[in-house]
Amino acid sequence: MSVARKNAWAGALHRLEDGVLALAVFALVLLATASIVLRTGFDTGLPWLDPLLRMLVLWLAMLGAMAAAREGRHIGLDIAARWLPALAARVVRMLTYGFAAAISAILAWQALRMVRDEYEIGGIAFASVPSWLAQAILPFGLAVIALRLAAAAFRAPTPPADGIPGH
Amino acid sequence: MTVVLVGLGLLLLALLGAPLFAVIAAVALLGFHGQELDLSIVMIEFYRLADMPVLVAIPLFTVAGFLLAESQAPRRLVRLSDALLGWMPGGLAIVAILTCALFTAFTGASGVTIVAIGAILLPAMLQAGYPRLFALGLLTTCGSLGLLLAPALPLILYAVVAQHAGGAAVGVDDMFRAGLLPALLMILMLGAYAVWQGRRLPPRPPREAKGWQEVRAALLDVAWELPLPVIVLGGIYAGWFAASEAAAVTAAYTLILTVVIRREVNLRALPGVLRESMVLVGAILLIFGVSLAFTNYLVDAEVPARVFAFIREHVDSKLAFLMLLNLFLLLMGMCLDIFSATVILVPLLLPIAEGYGIDATHLGVIFLANMELGYFTPPIGMTLFIAAYRFNVPIWTLVRACVPFFLILFAAVLIITYVPSLSLALVR
Amino acid sequence: KIATLAPEGTAWMREMRAAGEAIQTRTEGRVELKFYPGGVMGNDATVLRKLRVGQLQGGAFTGSELSPLYTDAMIYGVPFLFRSQDEVDAVRKVMDPVIVRGLADKGLVVAGIAGGGFAYLMSRQPIRGRDDLVAAKAWLPQGDVISSVTYEMAGVQPVPLSIADVYTSLQTGLVDTVANTPAGALAFQWHTRVRHMVDMPIAYLIGIVALDKRTFDRLDAADQAVIHEEIQAGIVRLDAQTQRDNIAARDALRGEGIEFFEPNAEEQAYWQSIGERSAQALVEQGTLGAENFRMMMAELERVRGGASDAR
Ligand code: NA
Numbered sequence: 001m002s003v004a005r006k007n008a009w010a011g012a013l014h015r016l017e018d019g020v021l022a023l024a025v026f027a028l029v030l031l032a033t034a035s036i037v038l039r040t041g042f043d044t045g046l047p048w049l050d051p052l053l054r055m056l057v058l059w060l061a062m063l064g065a066m067a068a069a070r071e072g073r074h075i076g077l078d079i080a081a082r083w084l085p086a087l088a089a090r091v092v093r094m095l096t097y098g099f100a101a102a103i104s105a106i107l108a109w110q111a112l113r114m115v116r117d118e119y120e121i122g123g124i125a126f127a128s129v130p131s132w133l134a135q136a137i138l139p140f141g142l143a144v145i146a147l148r149l150a151a152a153a154f155r156a157p158t159p160p161a162d163g164i165p166g167h
Numbered sequence: 168m169t170v171v172l173v174g175l176g177l178l179l180l181a182l183l184g185a186p187l188f189a190v191i192a193a194v195a196l197l198g199f200h201g202q203e204l205d206l207s208i209v210m211i212e213f214y215r216l217a218d219m220p221v222l223v224a225i226p227l228f229t230v231a232g233f234l235l236a237e238s239q240a241p242r243r244l245v246r247l248s249d250a251l252l253g254w255m256p257g258g259l260a261i262v263a264i265l266t267c268a269l270f271t272a273f274t275g276a277s278g279v280t281i282v283a284i285g286a287i288l289l290p291a292m293l294q295a296g297y298p299r300l301f302a303l304g305l306l307t308t309c310g311s312l313g314l315l316l317a318p319a320l321p322l323i324l325y326a327v328v329a330q331h332a333g334g335a336a337v338g339v340d341d342m343f344r345a346g347l348l349p350a351l352l353m354i355l356m357l358g359a360y361a362v363w364q365g366r367r368l369p370p371r372p373p374r375e376a377k378g379w380q381e382v383r384a385a386l387l388d389v390a391w392e393l394p395l396p397v398i399v400l401g402g403i404y405a406g407w408f409a410a411s412e413a414a415a416v417t418a419a420y421t422l423i424l425t426v427v428i429r430r431e432v433n434l435r436a437l438p439g440v441l442r443e444s445m446v447l448v449g450a451i452l453l454i455f456g457v458s459l460a461f462t463n464y465l466v467d468a469e470v471p472a473r474v475f476a477f478i479r480e481h482v483d484s485k486l487a488f489l490m491l492l493n494l495f496l497l498l499m500g501m502c503l504d505i506f507s508a509t510v511i512l513v514p515l516l517l518p519i520a521e522g523y524g525i526d527a528t529h530l531g532v533i534f535l536a537n538m539e540l541g542y543f544t545p546p547i548g549m550t551l552f553i554a555a556y557r558f559n560v561p562i563w564t565l566v567r568a569c570v571p572f573f574l575i576l577f578a579a580v581l582i583i584t585y586v587p588s589l590s591l592a593l594v595r
Numbered sequence: 596k597i598a599t600l601a602p603e604g605t606a607w608m609r610e611m612r613a614a615g616e617a618i619q620t621r622t623e624g625r626v627e628l629k630f631y632p633g634g635v636m637g638n639d640a641t642v643l644r645k646l647r648v649g650q651l652q653g654g655a656f657t658g659s660e661l662s663p664l665y666t667d668a669m670i671y672g673v674p675f676l677f678r679s680q681d682e683v684d685a686v687r688k689v690m691d692p693v694i695v696r697g698l699a700d701k702g703l704v705v706a707g708i709a710g711g712g713f714a715y716l717m718s719r720q721p722i723r724g725r726d727d728l729v730a731a732k733a734w735l736p737q738g739d740v741i742s743s744v745t746y747e748m749a750g751v752q753p754v755p756l757s758i759a760d761v762y763t764s765l766q767t768g769l770v771d772t773v774a775n776t777p778a779g780a781l782a783f784q785w786h787t788r789v790r791h792m793v794d795m796p797i798a799y800l801i802g803i804v805a806l807d808k809r810t811f812d813r814l815d816a817a818d819q820a821v822i823h824e825e826i827q828a829g830i831v832r833l834d835a836q837t838q839r840d841n842i843a844a845r846d847a848l849r850g851e852g853i854e855f856f857e858p859n860a861e862e863q864a865y866w867q868s869i870g871e872r873s874a875q876a877l878v879e880q881g882t883l884g885a886e887n888f889r890m891m892m893a894e895l896e897r898v899r900g901g902a903s904d905a906r
């Protein structure tokens with residue numbers, strides 16, 4: 001695949017991801033507001049709404065963390081990066097992001113084990129949504145984060161000229 | 168030996184800029200591995216994020232904060248505070264201190280204050296001519312200011328935990344009253360510093376409209392934004408809404424305000440703003456999730472209990488104990504989130520502290536005051552990271568910016584610790 | 596390692612620790628119980644997950660918290676069923692062994708079942724009848740199917756939360772109506788957030804101390820017996836204490852200015868009809884085992900019949 005094609009694909013994927021994220025935010029605001037309107041205006045509510053909101057927060061967090069990993073924008077210290085010469089900074093970047101990618105991969109694997117266990121037990125998160133489905137974002141999101149951090153490890157770090165740490 | 172080496176290695180990785188969530192997760196994974204426990208416990212703990220109703224407020228307030236920051240709201244806020252407090256040196260800084268303190272009182276110091284309000288106030292303060300380091304330091308510090316102001320959740324949680332832990336009668340209302348004067352002390356000390364800094368500001372250019380006319384014009388200018396503090400403060404203090412409901416109303420109102428009414432965030436830019444806000448939520452909650460696992464490892468391995476056993480053995484005077492307590496709590500406040508810290512530490516601390524003759528209510532104020540300070544204690548205080556992220560500046564800059572504020576509040580914490588009557592005057 | 600939601604300093608934790616020490620002494624240190632009180636190990640769903648992966652070897656649960664594993668563990672939660680402690684005592688003699696067997700099939704050894712007492716509805720606004728309850732923000736214990744069906748029958752839309760989140764949610768106003776025993780309400784500090792109580796028992800609460808079967812089976816028979824004996828002894832001490840506590844707690848609630856409301860006969864009959872319809876629906880949808888439910892009702896009939904014969 002040519003570089004241009006590859007970038008086009010990546011671009012489309014990122015737009016899709018951003019779209020899903022924006023929609024999820026809208027859903028959160030809408031559902032949370034709807035819950036209040038139902039409760040105060042009509043003295044009623046939907047029993048699955050509150051657990052759904054809580055699950056949505058987890059999903060938003062993971063989607064947001066995936067987006068952060070795409071740009072290598074996770075919260076971290078940046079004291080050393082500012083003082084190191086370019087070559088050393090590259091090596092340090094490989095080391096630190098490689099480490100983070102490995103840890104994310106381990107977490108993804110452990111999350112997958114948890115989801116499998118939950119699937120066997122057949123727990124219910126809310127309404128008829130099984131817990132394993134609610135948890136499924138964890139192994140998926142962490143695996144994506146692992147891949148993205150691994151890719152970021154090989155990119156040259158842009159010096160944070162008073163920019164976002166690690167950006 | 169291996170433990171020390173691995174610990175140093177992780178510390179080095181953290182200092183070299185490894186994503187913090189990975190470092191904390193690594194500690195938790197290694198810890199559980201050392202206890203010969205199943206490593207999926209880390210993710211079981213992480214999944215508790217979906218069990219916490221309080222967390223729903225975080226993305227909602229964050230979205231609102233990002234949208235407001237993107238709009239002209241900060242400029243209007245400066246105009247209003249200028250009209251109201253412009254005559255006073257440090258007026259805007261004092262507005263910032265009070266707003267943050269009130270906001271934190273009901274959001275808890277989960278970083279929401281910085282995300283939602285700090286980002287509006289920073290451009291405002293820079294516009295008003297405050298030195299950049301001063302503005303950054305003040306706003307980062309204010310991220311946890313207000314923890315001692317009723318009805319902050321930590322005050323309630325402490326009362327609940329303490330009542331069971333020591334059998335001492337610590338009422339929620341006691342804690343509300345006990346926190347008031349210490350909180351005012353902190354606000355006053357920061358305010359005095361702000362006034363002193365404000366005196367050195369360049370003289371403001373004369374405005375055309377002055378006095379009440381300008382106040383009126385500025386008020387009209389922010390007419391659409393004014394319901395927001397009413398929703399948030401009035402809604403919760405008057406009991407119309409739960410905190411998460413206030414967050415929902417705030418987010419919905421802000422969305423309509425900035426996109427439809429003011430049209431200062433256009434539809435094409437909207438997904439980008441929403442995405443940016445969730446990147447922040449993701450980065451924060453990822454750390455919070457793995458820190459739940461880390462805390463659980465500490466609980467499982469009974470680390471706090473061992474530390475306390477050690478203290479009990481080696482410290483005998485009340486003064487020495489208080490001094491050690493301050494250092495210890497500062498360290499803990501830096502590492503743990505306030506809710507975990509309260510649940511884990513208070514039951515262990517209380518019997519020991521009472522043994523040294525320290526009042527349970529006073530201990531609560533000391534505890535929370537230290538936690539407040541711990542939030543921006545370098546190098547790993549939580550709000551430092553959130554602020555660095557939100558204000559788009561390196562941590563190192565923030566650490567420097569926070570030093571004077573840290574010293575001021577550290578002095579306040581010492582006064583609070585060694586003058587029990589400050590906490591207890593309103594209780595008895 | 597045993598997790599419990601009950602906070603440190605409660606009678607529950609005192610007796611459990613006492614039992615733990617006795618077990619350690621009598622087994623000459625072969626069995627040591629470590630307690631993690633105050634919900635530091637997470638809510639019930641989290642604790643069950645941790646039992647499966649072996650971080651914990653036991654936990655204290657309410658009947659409804661174990662219902663995801665074995666639905667009939669919550670059978671005493673059928674609303675408006677019992678009218679007195681005597682009825683409960685008689686029924687429990689028959690039904691406790693059924694629950695123990697049911698949980699054993701799911702890999703849990705029941706070391707003891709403690710009686711928690713009757714739960715009452717407590718609220719911020721007075722609940723004088725059906726309409727008041729419909730307007731309330733009622734707490735639904737997460738995963739508690741019986742309460743869910745009951746609220747549905749009464750036309751109420753409750754807010755599902757884990758018990759660990761109830762206090763903060765009362766504080767933030769997410770819920771304003773809860774159900775618990777008087778002593779439970781005091782222990783969790785809920786009494787500071789409610790003003791009214793409906794003086795009519797809703798359901799009977801139990802606390803089940805359950806241990807992981809895999810770990811338990813590795814102990815030798817003598818040590819297993821010691822665990823059973825000591826936990827049981829602790830629970831016997833607790834039960835007496837709990838009944839006293841609940842009576843004292845009623846006075847304490849009154850002293851805190853909480854208003855007691857006693858529904859009239861008509862209202863009581865209405866609530867009881869809700870209870871019957873809920874039970875029927877639960878059995879029909881297979882949530883409660885039909886066999887076990889019949890067994891419980893038969894025993895209840897027998898007790899009530901016996902009581903009326905004596906009169
Ligand atoms: Na923590």
Ligand code: NA
Nearest residue numbers: 500503504542
């Ligand atoms: Na902290």
